[in-house]
Amino acid sequence: MIFTLTINVAARDVVDGRIGAGRFGVTLARQVSSAPVRINQLTMSGVIGQPLTVTDVAVPTVAITVEASDYTRESTVCSFDDGRQAWVSTNPHVVVAGTKGDMAIVARLGCLRFAPLKSMPDTAPVKPDFNPVATLIEARGADFAYRGLWLDKLYLARLSDPIGGTKTAVDWKRFAHEKPTLAAKDSGTFAVLEFGFPAPNVTGRPRFLVGVWYPNSQLGDVADVNVFFSPNTGPPYPADSYPFAKGYPYEMLPKDGRKGPKYTLDDLDQPYVGLAINYVCVGYKIIYQMLAAGKNSIIVMPIQPASQWGPLQTRSCLWRLVLEVVRFGEAQRLIARQGAVGRLELRREGASVNSDAAGPAAMPFARPQIRFTTSAFSAGLGAILSLIATAKLADDKPYPVSHFAAPDDECAAAWKALWDIDGGFYQLSGMEACVQPMLNWRKGGSGRVLRMYHSEDTCSSSAPLAVLAPEVAVKRWNGSVGFVDQGYSSDQSTLWVLFSNQMLRAKSPADEAAMVWPTFGTQDAHHMVPTVAFGHAWLIA
Secondary structure (H helix, E strand, O other), X not given: OOEEEEEEEEEEOOOOOEEOOOEEEEEEEEEEEEOOEEEEEEEEEEEXXXXXXXXXXXXXXXXXXXXXXXXXXXEEEEEEEOOOOEEEEOOOOEEEEEEOOEEEEEEEXXXXXXXXXXXXXXXXXXXOOOOXXXXXXXXXXXXXXXXXXXXXXXXXXXXXXXXXXXXXXXXHHHEEEEOOEEEHHHOEEEEEEEEEOOOOOOOOXXXXXXXXXXXXXXXXXXXXXXXXXXXXXXXXXXXXOOOOOOOOXXXXXXXXXXXXXXXXXXXXXXXXXXXXXXXXXXXXXXXHHHHXXXXXXXXXXXXXXXXXXXXXXXXXXHHHHHHHHHHHHHHOOOOOOOOOOOEEEEEOOEEEEEOHHHOOOOOOOOOOEEEEEEEEEHHHHHHHHHHHHOOOOOOOOOOOHHHHOOOHHHHHHHEEEEEEEOOOOOOOOOHHHHHHHHHHHHHOXXXXXXXXXXXOOOOOOOOOHHHHOOOEEEEEEEEOOEEEEEEEEOOOOEEEEEEOHHHHHOOOXXXXXXXXXXXXXXXXXXXXXXXXXXXXXXXOO
16 A cells, blocks of 8 residues: 655653754655556655655655764664554664654664774784774674673672671681572673764764673563772773873773783783773673672673763763663663563674564663662772762863763662772771761662672771661671671661681682682682672672
8 A cells, every 4th residue: 555654753862852953864665656566665864853755655664763963873663553553663762653654753862882893813913002993802703702701601609698608618618608600691791882972073072981781681660770880990001081082992001011022912902991891791700790699780880081980970970871871772672671682793893783583662762760779899989989979060071961961869769779899998088988978878868778898908897887887787707717797787778798808818628619700819808809799789689
C-alpha cells in the first residue's frame, strides 16, 4: 500500500533540555514509478523542528538518524505495527509516536560516545611520548579487543560476613569466604568512552575519558550504578592542563622505565586508558568481585586528567555523568531494563554495537530509577569528600552546564551508598577530617549506607572511631596471622573494618593459594584492601 508520510523530529538532552538546532536523515523504500512498478531505497534529510513530507512510501519501515552539533548522533529503525497501530523503534531513546502517515519523533541525545580506536603492530617504531590520539586495540583472532584487556575465567576468593574465619588458619580460611569460578566476558561489556564535547568542534573544549562496565543481565526497574574514583594521576602520567587534550588521555610512556634510544609500540603503555582496564578488569578485578557477590551493577570509572578531578568532584557533574552513562548504554543496547542486549564490536574504524539480537526497544523513553554508589581507593577518597561538600559546578570553571551539569537534588536523592576503600587518611588531613564528613553524609538522607575498609597503612587503630561513631560496635577477631576489627551500627547503615597488615600479607603455605585470586604476599597491605573490599561491600549492599 503506497502512502504519504510526514516526519516531525524534536531533540532533547539527558536532563530534558530542548536541543533546538540539528538535522535528521531518513532512509526508506519509495515507489518511483508505477508502470512498471519500481521501488528504490532513498535517503533524504530534514531539519529538527520542521516537518518533512515524503510521498509514495512503499514500506512502513524507516531508518532515522538524528544529530545536533556537540551531541552524539542517534540512530534507529522504526516500523509500523499494524496490529498495535503504533510505531516501534529499535532505540529506546529515539521514540516514535503517531499514525502510519504521521511520525512524531523525540530523540534524546547525549554527550557520551565511544572513544576513538586505533590498531597498530607491536613492532611499529614510535617515539617515547607517542600519542595515537585514540584508544589502542589489538587483534584477538578475527576480532579486536582493547589493548591489554583480558576477561578470562577466574578462581576468586570473596569475603563473607562476618569476615573473621578460622582462628588457627594461615591460608584463606583466615577469612570467612567463598571461592566461585567466574567468567566476566559472559556477563557484560567493558567500554572505553569519552564524556564531553565530541569532534570536530573540540579546540579549547574539555572532555574526559571514562571506563564503563555494562552488565548484560536485565536491570529491572532500578539501575544500580557504582562510580569509582582511583588515586591521583600525577607523574609519571603524562602532564596536561585544561582543556586536557594533549597528553591526556591517549599519550603513551615507556613501560617500566625502559630506556631507548629506539622504541617500538611494544615498549610503551597507554597509562590513562590502562588505569581503567587495570582497576575494573585485569588488576584489581572490580568486575569479578561484583559478580562474586551476585550483583548486577553498572561500574563507572572516570579517568582523572593529571591529578585534576575538575567538575567530576561536584555532585551536579557526577550526576550528569551517571545519567549519560545509563542513557548511552540503553541507546546502544548494551544494557536493558527488559529484553536482550547487543554485542560490542571493536574495529579499526571505531566501536559499534551489533544489536540485531536485541530486537525492538522494550523500555520507555523515561529515565529509569537510579541508585548509585560512590567508591574510592586511597587518595581517590578526596574526590568523594569534595562531592559531600560541593553542590554544583564552580562559576569560574569553563565547564558549560549544557554538557556537565544535572540537578543536584536528583543526585542527593539517588546517592545511597559510599564505600571508603582504604582512603588516604594521612594524605587527606587525618582520620577525623575524613570520617566525620562521611558520617554526616550518611545521616543526611534516608536509606544511606557507609562502608569503610582500612589497613594499618592508612589507619593504625580503630580507637578513634569510638569517639567519632560510638553507634558502631567494633569487635576484634584475632587469628594466627593477624586481626580484623569489624563493627556495624545497630541499623547496619555504617560498617567499619580494619585489617592488620599481616592479615592481608602473610603468605599461605597451601598449594591452592597459588591458584586463587587474590594471593597473599604479592603486594603490600594497602593495595590488598581493594582486592577484597569491593566483593564484601557488594555482598552486604
